Amino acid sequence: MKEKLEELGECVVLANLETGWFAINPNTWKKRVERCKGLGRTGPNLIVYRTRSGEERDHHVVPYGVIAPLLLTDSLKQQKNGTYRWNLTLANDRLHVSHRQGYEPVEKYLASRLATEADDHGGASDIASELVNLRTRSFEGIVEGIAREAIVLSRTRSAALRREVLNLSGGICEGCGVNFSLLLHGRALRALQVHHKKQLALRETPEVTELADLAVVCANCHAIIHTDPKAAIPVEELRKEWKQARSSTVRSFDSDTQA
Ligand SMILES: [Zn+2]
Ligand SMILES: [Zn+2]
Structure with a gap:
């Protein structure tokens, strides 16, 4: 599933089940953005799964337009080995980038349709009912x-x-x-x-x-x-x-x- 989504240019991450923490490597992000450009897409959506959550649709699909303005160079954190990354958390349906004020409410992106899922059969109503089920x-x-x-x-x-x-x-x-x-x-x-x-x-x-x-x-x-x-x-x-x-x-x- 992850490979298929990445092939389509999506940025897929696994968040810690308890804390909601995950990291994005700026080089990976750049690669995804370029992949999207090549496919004629505006940019990658950020897909956040939670480790071993046991729920099939326990993922948030954060649109490129929402995530891109949050990933700024001044919110990059330098690691001990000299490389940089963005530290983020998604907990209680709120997305937060460390070294940056505030958070983005992302509840409406829970269990959203994935790029790998066709929207002709199934459709939005099925996804909505699955969302209700998940809740x-x-x-x-x-x-x-x-x-x-x-x-x-x-x-x-x-x-x-x-x-x-x-x-x-x-x-x-x-x-x-x-x-x-x-x-x-x-x-x-x-x-x-x-x-x-x-x-x-x-x-x-x-x-x-x-x-x-x-x-x-x-x-x-x-x-x-x-x-x-x-x-x-x-x-x-x-x-x-x-x-x-x-x-x-x-x-x-x-x-x-x-x-
Ligand atoms: Zn209690
Ligand atoms: Zn009360």
Whole structure:
């Protein structure tokens, strides 16, 4: 598959499953650009696979127009052996080039059609449904992972800290800020879960040593935090996302009740 894509001028890389790290050699990139020119194409797309992800369509096809402006000479990093390369990460559907500010949201390129795949049969709708499948399949994994996290946190050593952090939360989700103690005379508090902040991948769960390791979040926020089972989103980042989403929300539930 890799050879076939490269024959068509694409730049294919394997990203680290846990960290999303990968490197691009400027000489390889140049070769791909030239290959594309020879084929009458504008330039190579960057295709990022993840090592042993176990998902057939777990690849991002980042268009040339998006990746090319990120690969600048000033973001090249010199290696110990004197050669240069670009260090990049693709995690939580965000593409970042080291020595450069910010990131590029690349979620829409997940599971996109590959140059080797004909677009006459199959077509965009099939790809879209496969994308949904990929997301739902990993969502099931997330739910399983969260259940496992809860089991680990209920072990004797962690259980006391877990109870304490729930008491201290006042029933408020640290992600979305909703106060669940105000709903159903407190019965909605069961929507709150305890998240282990030091746990990067959903599969591993390190020992809880202090309260600061834990965060109280609602079931929805918890699932969002583990969107990528291999790299949890920091709670603070989700809080910012909520803030931004709320400030741009036009529809308010208040107007529903007035009708
Ligand atoms: Zn929440
Ligand atoms: Zn968690």
